[in-house]
Amino acid sequence: MKETDENLLRRASLFQFLPDAVFEKLRSLLQEENYEFGDLLVRQGEPADAFYILLSGRARVVKTDQNGNEIVLATLKPGDSFGEAALTEGGTRTATVRCSTSVDALRLDRTDFLELAEATPELKHHIEMTARHRALHGFLYEFSNFGRLPVPALRSLVEKLTPMEVAKGEAIIRQGDPPGAMFILEKGRARAFHANNGAQQNLAFYRDGDFFGELSILNGSPRAASVEAYSDCQLLALDPGAVRDLKRRYPEFGKLMEERLAQYQADTEARVPLDFTSEMLPAAVAAHDKLSVDADKAA
Numbered sequence: 001m002k003e004t005d006e007n008l009l010r011r012a013s014l015f016q017f018l019p020d021a022v023f024e025k026l027r028s029l030l031q032e033e034n035y036e037f038g039d040l041l042v043r044q045g046e047p048a049d050a051f052y053i054l055l056s057g058r059a060r061v062v063k064t065d066q067n068g069n070e071i072v073l074a075t076l077k078p079g080d081s082f083g084e085a086a087l088t089e090g091g092t093r094t095a096t097v098r099c100s101t102s103v104d105a106l107r108l109d110r111t112d113f114l115e116l117a118e119a120t121p122e123l124k125h126h127i128e129m130t131a132r133h134r135a136l137h138g139f140l141y142e143f144s145n146f147g148r149l150p151v152p153a154l155r156s157l158v159e160k161l162t163p164m165e166v167a168k169g170e171a172i173i174r175q176g177d178p179p180g181a182m183f184i185l186e187k188g189r190a191r192a193f194h195a196n197n198g199a200q201q202n203l204a205f206y207r208d209g210d211f212f213g214e215l216s217i218l219n220g221s222p223r224a225a226s227v228e229a230y231s232d233c234q235l236l237a238l239d240p241g242a243v244r245d246l247k248r249r250y251p252e253f254g255k256l257m258e259e260r261l262a263q264y265q266a267d268t269e270a271r272v273p274l275d276f277t278s279e280m281l282p283a284a285v286a287a288h289d290k291l292s293v294d295a296d297k298a299a
Helices: 003-011 020-027 084-088 110-119 121-143 151-160 214-219 240-249 251-263 274-279 282-298
Strands: 031-035 040-042 050-056 059-064 070-076 096-099 103-109 162-166 171-173 182-187 190-196 199-206 226-229 233-238
Touching: 003 020, 003 050, 020 110, 020 121, 040 050, 050 084, 050 110, 070 121, 084 110, 084 121, 103 110, 110 121, 121 151, 151 240, 151 251, 214 240, 214 251, 233 240, 240 251
Parallel strands: none
Antiparallel strands: 031 103, 040 096, 050 103, 059 070, 059 096, 162 233, 171 226, 182 233, 190 199, 190 226
16 A cells, blocks of 8 residues: 555544554555546445545535435545445445546445454444544535535534434423523424413424524523424534534634524414324324314404
């Protein structure tokens, strides 16, 4: 392997923090492969069975959505890599990687990696963390407004996120509480509502990729509304200090927050979306039925 190739490897996120002895073992398992313009390194939906790092050339990471449209997730250059999740989790490819030029790459097969990881637990843990960061980056890019952020800002955001889970029916945020974390909904559904004299006014309904909880941080005020898990939820929490730091360092993040503040209409009642009704909680069902009856009477 050329000295320049070794330097590229050492700069890759997968390898840069590995002890020298582990790095040497892993390097010996890498196989060099060559591709031409338009070739696919991997295809979305196929088995995920290897990790790749580019030595030369460029490639695009693209994903096909439900309507058949291609979304460009990233452009890879020498030193960039992909497929960490394939090493630890297997499964299927979540995106296609297509050569934009001729490409030289190194490939690490999952079977070889697993044999080495059995004898080197710290290697497996390191790669699991790297894969998690990569998956979060892709999720935010595809499903949330944070995909508009430049790569350095998005990477910094991912590094500051803390995963958490909340069961259906439990409170994520309570009205009146002091400012706390901002949340990004990774998976599940949630409802924001304002309570007044025992009555609840629906303010918003959240799906995958939506975020909430930033208002109290930016205004320095108590929580203006409650947010309840409409289903079991997987969340990504961003503490107030991290929100303020991102806003200070990245103008694009600050602009996104300002746009969100301008959207709030505290006095507007949000109607229950049809796709939420199958998961409605008993209290919400009663409130929804009453609203429907009142609407029929008014008509």
